[in-house]
Structures are given as C-alpha cells and as structure tokens.
Amino acid sequence: MRAAHFIAPGEIDVQDFPDPVVQSPTDAVVRVVASCVCGSDLWPWRGIQQRREGRIGHEFLGVVTDVGADVTTVKPGQVVIAPFVISCGECVHCKAGWTTSCLRGSGWGHKDKEGIPADGGQSEAIRVPLADGTLVAAPVDENDERIPALLTLSDVMGTGHHAALHAGVGPGSTVAVVGDGAVGLCAVLAAKRLGAERIIALSRYEDRQQLVRQFGATDIVASRDADALAEIMALTDEVGVDATCECVGTTQSWETALDITRPGGTVGYVGVPSGVEGGGLPLRKMFGRNVSVSGGVAPARVYLPELLADVLDGSLDPGPVFTSELPLSDVADAYRAMDERRSVKVLLRP
C-alpha cells in the first residue's frame, strides 16, 4: 500500500509500505477514506520545525478492516474518525478529559510508548493503536457527502471548538478570532455554535473572508497590529472583546490577541506556538488587565461525540474548510497549495 513519506523540508513523496496489520490486541487497522494536510504539517515542511524522515499526517477517517482481540468499541466495516492524538481513554488524564496528556498515548508518525512507530495518516491504510480509546465510529457510509465535515472532527473543528470554549465564549459574547486558516474558520463556527452574538474575524484574504462570513462572522478586520487594535476598539465602544480565539501562534498574533481582549477577558489559544519569540508570552501585558490565557493542544477525542452529533443532524458543517481535494499521489502538490495559500486546506483521497 502507498503512503506519504516526509523526506526533508520541501520534500515529500508517496512510497510503498507493507500493509498494516494488527500488532497488539488493542490495535485496529483502518483503510483510509479521506485524510488531509494540517497547518502544523507545514512547519517541518517549511523547515521551521525539526522532523525526522518518515510517515506523516494526523487527520484521517476510514473503514475498519481488522481489530485486535481486545477491541470492543469498533468493528470491521464501520466508518471511524481518528483524532490527532492516540489515547487510551482509561488513564487518569483521559478520564479527566485530557486525552492529549494520555499516559499511554502517542502521536501519529511518532513512536508509541512501547517503541512501536505509529503510522502517519496521509496514507491508504493505517494501524491504529489503542483503538477503543482513540477511534469514534460514525454511523455513515464511506461515500456520505458529509465525509469532509466529519474529517474536520479529527483536528481542526475540535481545535477551533477548544479555542472558543477556553476563551469562555457563551451566549451573547463578543468574540474575536485571530487567524483565518482552517482552525480560525472552525473557531468562528464554534463561537457561533456556542452562542456568540458578535464575531469579529481578523482576515486579510478575500477568499477566506467569504468563508468567514459564511461561517458566521459579523465583522471582518483586514488590518494588523495597531490598526487592527484601533478598528476592534472602535467596533467595541473602546472596551475590547470578551473572548479572543488565538489560532496562529506567532509573537505578532499573540500581541494582537492580548491587546484586543477587554480587561478580565480570556484568550483561548490553539495555535502551535512555533513562531513565538523565546517561547514567551508577555506576562506584564496580561497582568495589568487581568487577561487570562487558556487552551493548548485540543483534546479532539473528547469533543468528537458532541460535534459528530451536530454534523449528523445538519446543524454544523465545517466541510467547506476543504477548498480543494487531491489524490494521495499528489500529496506534494497539496503541501505546496497550502504553503502558497492557494488552498485553505486540502483533502486527500487515497
């Protein structure tokens, strides 16, 4: 079978690999129906973050083809969604709702706790460790038109939800979303879903502004830095927003996120902090105005059942974040299209 293979910054191809098999009684094997490229995959591709050569991709859904003897919650033939972190569902952190801190878990494309490499999801098929804890079955056919929407639940929709939830968004909130990538778009959807009255999206690109409006933004701010701050203060009677979703992760986006949040407000953040200088948040800026910072790597597995129900009943459709679709064989084109902002997010079909 074929799978994407990360070689070095700017270099990715598709290679042949042995068909995955059940190696542990808690494994499942999944034939991938759809996978995709994450904004965070672009960091190593751009050479900004180190990554070893090997399989890549942490967002996928597919059909179960085999399960180990101990697997009880999914069975062959079912469509399943994989969140972007492998988790057992049974340890103290999983039980507390923090599957991303699972004591037995690991990440796709990395080695698991037993030292066995976990496959990457940009692939035709994949071995899923800790299948009961990790996978969520979706009662749909693999040809369902909602496959793109369902695929977002493996990462970006759960991540956008995490940002909005941890920013404290609720009925009547005034919210700002910093970042108009797939996660920022999903944060707009999530803020609307949580009852925000006003959603100000910081978005500079016309194609994305359209999506942002479609997803529920009430105002768009296309400027940056001091200009963006001035515009948002003007839009909020010089108060600032109640809640900000930080979906970028750079020093510049953080400065803006903290500045536009009203005293006592919260920045819910999910942007991988690859671009923050010295890894540091400006604590003094937070201190004087009591701006809280909450979030981190989203426990997508925890949010999956709730968001899945909304996708299935038609009340939530993050599918449009996929602005293009390519065969897995064109994976290098997919990375380039996202790097060059020709596509918000590319869905890959094996």
Added chain:
Amino acid sequence: MRAAHFIAPGEIDVQDFPDPVVQSPTDAVVRVVASCVCGSDLWPWRGIQQRREGRIGHEFLGVVTDVGADVTTVKPGQVVIAPFVISCGECVHCKAGWTTSCLRGSGWGHKDKEGIPADGGQSEAIRVPLADGTLVAAPVDENDERIPALLTLSDVMGTGHHAALHAGVGPGSTVAVVGDGAVGLCAVLAAKRLGAERIIALSRYEDRQQLVRQFGATDIVASRDADALAEIMALTDEVGVDATCECVGTTQSWETALDITRPGGTVGYVGVPSGVEGGGLPLRKMFGRNVSVSGGVAPARVYLPELLADVLDGSLDPGPVFTSELPLSDVADAYRAMDERRSVKVLLRP
C-alpha cells in the same frame, strides 16, 4: 501631618506634609488608623523597579473626617477600608468587576486622571479620590481587635483570594500555593475558604511554615525546582495539582507553578511579574499540557464586601500575616524588617 516619603532605593523617611483637604466633590479625607508595607513596595526600595521620589503606600484603613459634596456612601466618623486601586465604580470596567481597569481610577502615590497626585497611604491622613467607588465602610470601632484582619482586605487577602478563585479552586480541589509571603499565606486561607481538600504550600522558612499550617495547609514542601516538582508529584500520585496559586512572580516560581499543575489545570497568578526574564511565560510548557494561566492585579474592591462579611462573622482571620507592628515614624525599619525577612508583613500605626 506626617507621612512616609520614598527618596531612593534603600532610603525612606517620614516628613511633614500639609493636612489633606477635599479638593473635588467626590473626595473624602481619611485619618489613617492602620497602614502597612506591601511586598511590591520592596521592589522600588530594592532598586529593582523604578519609582519617583514621593509618598508611598497603598494599603490603609481609617476614619473618615471630611467628604466632598457628591459623596454619598461614606460619612465622617465611619471606619473605611481602601483597596489598593482607586476606582469610580461606574465605568464599563468597574461595572464588569474589573475596578483595577477603571477608566477614571489611579493608584495611591501616583497622579490621578485629572493630574492631581494621589497621596500615599503610609501616612497619618490621606485624601481619597472617587470615595464612593473606592472606599468600603466597616461597621467597627477604630480600636476593634479585628483592625489587622480588616486591613488585609485592602490588598493581600483580596489578592490571595484572586489567585485561588482564578486558579479554579473549589470544593475538593488539590491546590498548591507557590510563595509564603503575606499573599501566599492569604492564598492558603482563600483556598481553604473556597473548599480545597488538600493545600500544598511551598514554604522554606520555619516561622512561615507555622503560619501556613495555621491557615490551613495540609502539606508543606520546603524544596525548590526539580526537587519540589518531584515531591509534589509524589504527593499527588504523579498527577500534579488541580490548581496552583502563583504568589511570587519570578521566572523560577513560574516554572515550578506550571510544572506542578496537572494537564488541564490552572495557574491563578497574582505575583507582580517583576522578576520574569524578558517578561515572558513559557508558552510551549503551557500548550502541550493545556495549563491555563488566569489572574493578574486583583480587583480587591470587588471582593471586599464578601471578605469583610467573613471577617466580621469570625470565619476568616488573615490578621496573623502581620507578624510585627511599628509606629509610622519607624517606617524605614518596617521596610528593612520585610526585606530581611524578619517580618512577613509590618503593620504601621500613625
């Protein structure tokens, strides 16, 4: 009348000043009954923070001697407690509960928004701007034995409460308190008051360990850094604490606070971040484990009525944070005693 006068790092004396008078219809004049030295006063005294020459002190209570024509909530003869920030009580931020971001407010010892210098509280008497918004009357006599406890409500008790509240402390919580200064001690009291089941205090000094126990700590960790982390992980079955109160504000204390908090937990912080290198929080450390950071400069005015009620009914007694008492004329000794850790906090009587 006499008042403390900050000259330069290490230099403070008591000088004669004109008796304060009502300058604006919203002013009150207060004869100070008790004031004190704050840990944050030590920063300029040590030369770590810049401060211009002039009056100092932001924690005091006293008896109202005169009020301006527009003052309606306090009257001459009443004992009143002043929180450490002057606030109007009427602007959008005050109404939202963030008196520390008051649009008309200012700080003791600094100029107010109209350019009039606000007096310092380490003094025999003081002009209080925006008296209705700022002061809270306490139904006690100026010789009441609870004066020390009531004085803590002007800053340290409200600040400790802010840390615990924003750390998310509630019934059954496992809490760590980093810092055994007056604010850390009050955070222990606040955590107990909010229902914490287990309170682990990081305290290195024997005299403070006794107070910490008296205030409700269930465990004491006297080590630092990696040793403190190992001890706290052992005390919590390798999980970490639910909530951490950061009451110091240095790079070292922040590292510890973030490390000992369990995934998904919160650091409630109130330590003035004077000592944090580059002003930066280690965002990567927060991101991977979803540790939230919430807090800042405490809106003591907002918490005052609630905490006052508990002091008056005898259920809360932060008075013991004052481990010594000096006359105002010995203010320089008071600073030295706190700087040299001979006293946790010094109460000053005019």
